[in-house]
Amino acid sequence: MKKTHQFQVRVYYEDTDAGGIVYYANYLKFMERARTEWLRELGHEQDKMLEQSVAFVVKRVEMHNHAPARFNQLLSIESQIVELKGASLTFRQEIKDPQGHKLVTADVKIACVDPVVMKPRKLPATLLGDLSSGI
Amino acid sequence: MKKTHQFQVRVYYEDTDAGGIVYYANYLKFMERARTEWLRELGHEQDKMLEQSVAFVVKRVEMHNHAPARFNQLLSIESQIVELKGASLTFRQEIKDPQGHKLVTADVKIACVDPVVMKPRKLPATLLGDLSSGI
Amino acid sequence: MKKTHQFQVRVYYEDTDAGGIVYYANYLKFMERARTEWLRELGHEQDKMLEQSVAFVVKRVEMHNHAPARFNQLLSIESQIVELKGASLTFRQEIKDPQGHKLVTADVKIACVDPVVMKPRKLPATLLGDLSSGI
Amino acid sequence: MKKTHQFQVRVYYEDTDAGGIVYYANYLKFMERARTEWLRELGHEQDKMLEQSVAFVVKRVEMHNHAPARFNQLLSIESQIVELKGASLTFRQEIKDPQGHKLVTADVKIACVDPVVMKPRKLPATLLGDLSSGI
Numbered sequence: 100m101k102k103t104h105q106f107q108v109r110v111y112y113e114d115t116d117a118g119g120i121v122y123y124a125n126y127l128k129f130m131e132r133a134r135t136e137w138l139r140e141l142g143h144e145q146d147k148m149l150e151q152s153v154a155f156v157v158k159r160v161e162m163h164n165h166a167p168a169r170f171n172q173l174l175s176i177e178s179q180i181v182e183l184k185g186a187s188l189t190f191r192q193e194i195k196d197p198q199g200h201k202l203v204t205a206d207v208k209i210a211c212v213d214p215v216v217m218k219p220r221k222l223p224a225t226l227l228g229d230l231s232s233g234i
Numbered sequence: 235m236k237k238t239h240q241f242q243v244r245v246y247y248e249d250t251d252a253g254g255i256v257y258y259a260n261y262l263k264f265m266e267r268a269r270t271e272w273l274r275e276l277g278h279e280q281d282k283m284l285e286q287s288v289a290f291v292v293k294r295v296e297m298h299n300h301a302p303a304r305f306n307q308l309l310s311i312e313s314q315i316v317e318l319k320g321a322s323l324t325f326r327q328e329i330k331d332p333q334g335h336k337l338v339t340a341d342v343k344i345a346c347v348d349p350v351v352m353k354p355r356k357l358p359a360t361l362l363g364d365l366s367s368g369i
Numbered sequence: 370m371k372k373t374h375q376f377q378v379r380v381y382y383e384d385t386d387a388g389g390i391v392y393y394a395n396y397l398k399f400m401e402r403a404r405t406e407w408l409r410e411l412g413h414e415q416d417k418m419l420e421q422s423v424a425f426v427v428k429r430v431e432m433h434n435h436a437p438a439r440f441n442q443l444l445s446i447e448s449q450i451v452e453l454k455g456a457s458l459t460f461r462q463e464i465k466d467p468q469g470h471k472l473v474t475a476d477v478k479i480a481c482v483d484p485v486v487m488k489p490r491k492l493p494a495t496l497l498g499d500l501s502s503g504i
Numbered sequence: 505m506k507k508t509h510q511f512q513v514r515v516y517y518e519d520t521d522a523g524g525i526v527y528y529a530n531y532l533k534f535m536e537r538a539r540t541e542w543l544r545e546l547g548h549e550q551d552k553m554l555e556q557s558v559a560f561v562v563k564r565v566e567m568h569n570h571a572p573a574r575f576n577q578l579l580s581i582e583s584q585i586v587e588l589k590g591a592s593l594t595f596r597q598e599i600k601d602p603q604g605h606k607l608v609t610a611d612v613k614i615a616c617v618d619p620v621v622m623k624p625r626k627l628p629a630t631l632l633g634d635l636s637s638g639i
Contacts, residue, residue, distance in 0.1 A: 111405060113257055113398045117250035117305040118619055123562040124248065124532035128383045131529075135381060146441035157528040160567045167561065167622065170252040171416035214523055217572065246540060248533045253484055258427040259401075262394035263518045270516060281576035291437065292393040297430040302487065306551035349388055352437065383529065385522035387575040392518055440522040 104140070104178045106133035108194075110168055120167035126203050127160065130192045133176040134209075141229045153223055154214035158187065162205040166196075173197055183231055186211050186219045239275070239313045241268040243329075245305055255302035261338050262295065265327045268311040269344075276364045288358055289349035293322065297340040301331075308332055318366055321346050321354045374410070374448045376403040378464075380440055390437035396473050397430065400462045403446040404479075411499045423493055424484035428457065432475040436466075443467055453501055456481050456489045509545070509583045511538040513599075515575055525572035531608050532565065535597045538581040539614075546634045558628055559619035563592065567610040571601075578602055588636055591616050591624045 108129045116122040135145060148154070168174055175195045182189035187210045194203040211222045222230075243264045251257040270280060283289070303309055310330045317324035322345045329338040346357045357365075378399045386392040405415060418424070438444055445465045452459035457480045464473040481492045492500075513534045521527040540550060553559070573579055580600045587594035592615045599608040616627045627635075 109402075111398070111402050112251045112253065113259065113401065115252035116247045117252070117254045118247065118559055118561070119252045119254075120561075120622075122248055123565070124529040124536075127529035127532070128381070131383065132379075132381050144441060146439070149440075154523055156523070156525075156569065156572065158569050160528070160565060160569075162565045164561065164563050164565075169416070170419075171414060217525075244537075246533070246537050248536065253424055253426070255426075255487075258430070259394040259397035262397070263516070266394075266518065267514075267516050279576060281574070284575075289388055291388070291390075291434065293434050295393070295430060295432045295434075297432075299426065299428050299430075302426065304551070305554075306549060352390075382521045382523065383527055386517045387520035387522070387524045388517065389522045389524075394518065 102179060104133065104137040106136050106176045106178070108132060108174045108176060110170055110172045110174060112170065115170050120169055123164060126162065126194060126205070129174065129176060129194065130205060130207060133178050133192060134190055137178055143226050143229070148223070149214060151223070152213050152215060153220070154212050155209045156212050157207060158210045159208040160205060162203060164203055166200060166202050168194065168196060168202050174202070180230055181206065183227070185221050188222070188230065237314060239268065239272040241271050241311045241313070243267060243309045243311060245303055245307045245309060247305065250305050255304055258299060261297065261329060261340070264309065264311060264329065265340060265342060268313050268327060269325055272313055278361050278364070283358070284349060286358070287348050287350060288355070289347050290344045291347050292342060293345045294343040295340060297338060299338055301335060301337050303329065303331060303337050309337070315365060316341065318362070320356050323357070323365065372449060374403065374407040376406050376446045376448070378402060378444045378446060380438055380442045380444060382440065385440050390439055393434060396432065396464060396475070399444065399446060399464065400475060400477060403448050403462060404460055407448055413496050413499070418493070419484060421493070422483050422485060423490070424482050425479045426482050427477060428480045429478040430475060432473060434473050436470060436472050438464065438466060438472050444472070450500060451476065453497070455491050458492070458500065507584060509538065509542040511541050511581045511583070513537060513579045513581060515573055515577045515579060517575065520575050525574055528569060531567065531599060531610070534579065534581060534599065535610060535612060538583050538597060539595055542583055548631050548634070553628070554619060556628070557618050557620060558625070559617050560614045561617050562612060563615045564613040565610060567608060569608055571605060571607050573599065573601060573607050579607070585635060586611065588632070590626050593627070593635065
């Protein structure tokens with residue numbers, strides 16, 4: 100399994116603000132799409148996981164905004180897992196513009212929870228296995 | 235009870251796009267906030283309604299965009315109910331800029347549903363009563 | 370040139386609401402993405418158009434919501450142009466779920482404007498030509 | 505001048521996701537609204553500042569999510585300034601639920617830029633004065 104995941108996101112009007120650049124909260128959307136697609140490529144569909152009482156919540160975000168993304172750019176997101184525990188994991192994600200300039204870097208810590216009671220729970224063994232072989 | 239409801243919304247960066255104006259989908263957010271606050275003023279809190287299996291879904295939107303709203307404007311939203319049936323109601327809503335210019339008008343038809351099975355259901359009698367006295 | 374345009378959109382958490390379904394305003398985002406990609410396939414990049422003082426604003430939306438889209442679904446959007454004038458055009462767009470059920474249909478009227486003064490202007494001749502051959 | 509700023513935000517459907525809680529990126533919207541209203545109370549309107557080539561961009565976010573906010577809650581946001589430099593400032597912001605439970609804490613570093621060239625610039629002297637008396 101590959102150790103990093105690549106994903107691309109197009110910047111639409113919906114993502115920008117009156118400053119002419121991507122609104123800062125929207126980078127968090129882009130990075131979640133990338134994480135979701137990585138899980139999907141590993142065979143883990145989150146709607147199916149929800150039915151098994153497995154959900155994810157973000158516990159911590161540390162985001163550095165180096166330069167702004169702009170309308171209509173095709174952005175690249177590179178993701179890797181930098182910490183993997185029994186009930187949480189941390190992604191390091193980097194967003195680049197079409198010229199390869201680094202725009203945003205972030206560490207995002209995700210906890211696995213039971214969505215009904217919103218309590219922490221262990222990552223499913225199969226997911227843990229698939230992800231740990233990716234570090 | 236008053237026949238129309240007034241509400242104000244401030245335009246933040248999050249609401250605008252790179253064209254320097256409010257992104258068109260966001261007017262639908264503003265209008266829903268106004269509808270929600272009207273119900274709240276009548277004593278109907280939607281989280282409580284959800285616990286009683288009463289939810290609302292939008293069935294139809296007809297929106298006319300006359301002129302754009304801009305960053306930092308304080309917008310006024312006037313709402314009235316133009317149709318009230320057993321299991322649905324239609325709001326007519328108008329968004330104006332601080333100078334009173336009409337920016338957006340919309341008719342929004344809402345259906346009452348049971349949120350678990352997503353099937354139509356009658357509006358609760360107390361809500362129907364409160365709303366019908368407002369037409 | 371094809372007479373209709375096909376596009377796919379994945380439903381992420383960002384698109385859903387506490388009702389467990391796609392938030393109604395977000396269908397307008399999905400439909401705009403589809404329109405943008407159609408123009409791109411025809412060779413018309415909107416950031417380049419902006420530099421030539423060509424922008425688009427939505428003037429009218431008539432949206433019918435037949436059934437809700439849900440988290441993690443891969444939606445299909447079919448778009449066609451049902452009216453094409455000198456300074457405006459109207460798209461008819463239909464969103465379907467993975468089983469082919471019709472979820473949302475909408476007519477969206479777009480006006481071409483000069484983004485600096487926000488005044489109507491004619492569609493560029495090359496775009497008009499490319500689009501009219503698609504009707 | 506007060507040393508901290510208090511602001512309230514209502515959670516609407518638009519802010520939630522299918523997990524039944526506020527979507528994590530949306531806390532960044534709430535916190536920006538609070539910062540904007542603080543500046544407004546000090547007499548600094550951002551649309552006027554833009555006309556004088558003064559804009560703000562977020563450079564760094566460190567957000568800790570302790571517990572989720574839920575649909576229809578009225579949240580309280582307390583903001584303070586923990587660092588104030590010539591061309592940047594850092595806010596510490598805390599979001600609490602109606603019972604006073606701490607949901608989200610974040611440090612948000614903002615840089616002052618010239619919006620045309622997107623280059624750093626000094627904070628206007630009057631704003632710097634108003635903010636420094638608030639630390």
